[in-house]
Amino acid sequence: MSIAGLRVLQITPLCQLQDLGRLGYQSHGVTRSGAADPYNFKVANILLGNPINTPCLEFALTGGEFEIVADSIKIAFSGNFELFVNNRAIDSYCTHSLHRGDLLRVGTPTLGVRGYLSVLGGFDCEPELNSCATHVRSGLGGFAGGMTAGSLLPVRHTWAPHTRDYALRKSLQRPQRSSIRVIAGPQQAHFTQRGLDDFYSTSFSVQADSDRMGIRLQGKSIEHAGDGNIISDPVLPGSVQVPASGDPIILMVDGPTTGGYPKIGTVATVDIGVLGQLGTGETISFEEISVADAQHLAREEHQFLATLSHRLDCF
Numbered sequence: 001m002s003i004a005g006l007r008v009l010q011i012t013p014l015c016q017l018q019d020l021g022r023l024g025y026q027s028h029g030v031t032r033s034g035a036a037d038p039y040n041f042k043v044a045n046i047l048l049g050n051p052i053n054t055p056c057l058e059f060a061l062t063g064g065e066f067e068i069v070a071d072s073i074k075i076a077f078s079g080n081f082e083l084f085v086n087n088r089a090i091d092s093y094c095t096h097s098l099h100r101g102d103l104l105r106v107g108t109p110t111l112g113v114r115g116y117l118s119v120l121g122g123f124d125c126e127p128e129l130n131s132c133a134t135h136v137r138s139g140l141g142g143f144a145g146g147m148t149a150g151s152l153l154p155v156r157h158t159w160a161p162h163t164r165d166y167a168l169r170k171s172l173q174r175p176q177r178s179s180i181r182v183i184a185g186p187q188q189a190h191f192t193q194r195g196l197d198d199f200y201s202t203s204f205s206v207q208a209d210s211d212r213m214g215i216r217l218q219g220k221s222i223e224h225a226g227d228g229n230i231i232s233d234p235v236l237p238g239s240v241q242v243p244a245s246g247d248p249i250i251l252m253v254d255g256p257t258t259g260g261y262p263k264i265g266t267v268a269t270v271d272i273g274v275l276g277q278l279g280t281g282e283t284i285s286f287e288e289i290s291v292a293d294a295q296h297l298a299r300e301e302h303q304f305l306a307t308l309s310h311r312l313d314c315f
Helices: 038-048 193-201 269-276 291-311
Strands: 005-010 016-018 056-060 064-068 072-085 088-090 095-099 103-119 152-154 179-184 204-206 214-218 239-241 249-251 263-267 283-289
Touching (some): 038 072, 038 103, 038 269, 038 291
Antiparallel strands (some): 005 152, 072 088, 072 103, 179 263, 214 249, 239 249
């Protein structure tokens, strides 16, 4: 039986297959990886009724072009990108039925930098360490053979039943934020009071060398009480390290599992996806919250997403 799915016509290395990450292996030095914007990743699957951790294609900064080589599939796209089927513009945050021979083109973002393409039933990939998440540096996850022009990305459902389509109205989409909520870090004593005050009272711009590994910021230099080094200890996505230069680095989903710079804060889980949408030159500030506040925000988001399928528009 022939393989059916999406044939790649055009793609960049920034397009990767992702799920919610490779959990439980950081103590062995294995990076978590996964969607840089977990919130929009989940929304893409909710629109189709997929299990929340079904692998999706993550696009960053630019898109790609694909030919449908299955009888029919149903897709959804979460994120603000230009989208076209057979050169006809279609909406994001909606489901769409596509058929054999259709050409799907994901263009450039109109807001933010990342978007997620889900297919009904999911892409057919073999998990590695319990995840399909792509980690380029270690060669873990993704599709066997990678994704290049001519590759075929197999899907699990090669025929999609004719059902009504769903859309997420704009009022239910995540609002933009420029203030990132953080919990005080474990090495507060490694910074002067002036350094701590500056971290929370000034703005920082995103630098061009930011990526899925970390977001590099520039602004007022954060003053250390020492030399800006510690004995390496565990880090995780959202850890805000400040090296001797005084310029903060926010570790992201492809970040290391340990680090030797003092951590001034940890980004609340609900704002990790906000970081994943930041582009070069954008400006952010930091707002300190408590652990209890961060837990409350996480519970609120979980409840919102758990009931979102009941609030979708049907057409």
